[in-house]
Amino acid sequence: MDLAFHKILKEDFDIVLPLLQKLMNNQFSDVVLTQRFSEMFEQNYECWGVYSDKKLIGFFGLWFMTRHYVGRSCEPDHVYIDEQNRSKGIGKKVFNWIYEYAKSRGCEASELNSYVVNYLSHKFYLNEGYEIWAHHFVKKL
Numbered sequence: 001m002d003l004a005f006h007k008i009l010k011e012d013f014d015i016v017l018p019l020l021q022k023l024m025n026n027q028f029s030d031v032v033l034t035q036r037f038s039e040m041f042e043q044n045y046e047c048w049g050v051y052s053d054k055k056l057i058g059f060f061g062l063w064f065m066t067r068h069y070v071g072r073s074c075e076p077d078h079v080y081i082d083e084q085n086r087s088k089g090i091g092k093k094v095f096n097w098i099y100e101y102a103k104s105r106g107c108e109a110s111e112l113n114s115y116v117v118n119y120l121s122h123k124f125y126l127n128e129g130y131e132i133w134a135h136h137f138v139k140k141l
Contacts, residue, residue, distance in 0.1 A: 001052055003093055005101075008047040008059065013037050016049060016059040023080040050081065050094055057085045060094065062102070070109040074102035077112070095128055 008016055017030055024033070037047070044065060050058035058081035066072050076098055081090050102110055113136045114121045 001088060001090065001093075003090065003097075004051040004054075005094075005097055006049045006051060008049050010038060010041040013041075013047065015056060016047065019056070019059055019080050019082065020078065022082070023078060045077075050090070052085065052090075057082050058090070058094070060098070062098065064105060064107070067109075067111075070111065072105075072107045073109040073111050074098065074105065074107045075111050075113075091124060092128075 013034060017033065020033060021030070028036075040061070041047070044063060046062045046064075048060055048062065049056050050060070058079075060079040061077040063075040063077055064072070065075070076095070079091070079094065081094070099110065110130075111133075112125065112130065114125060
């Protein structure tokens with residue numbers, strides 16, 4: 001399966017919103033997600049669509065930063081492939097594209113977060129060569 005990757009601009013964010021709602025189990029309103037992503041686009045964040053035969057089948061975000069412990073890094077975020085296109089090797093192709101793109105942006109590492117109960121993603125990320133270095137803590141204010 002040939003894939004194409006296209007940057008989703010802030011003004012075109014609504015095309016990925018239905019997939020984001022699936023990923024988030026409709027936890028937040030479209031208004032809240034659109035507002036949050038609008039801010040994210042101003043904070044070293046990029047959104048990318050994954051296309052097969054010109055049809056959007058997934059999306060992901062990328063954060064770029066420099067960390068004292070690993071140098072310039074790229075953090076893939078909210079990686080989502082629609083249900084009917086899973087288990088076809090697309091995730092591997094997406095991450096290979098991310099690694100090459102990150103290297104072209106001068107990144108030395110990739111790091112990411114995964115929900116504690118998302119066991120399938122843990123297996124995938126470990127198979128990709130990621131190592132568990134820390135726990136991610138959140139406190140709502």
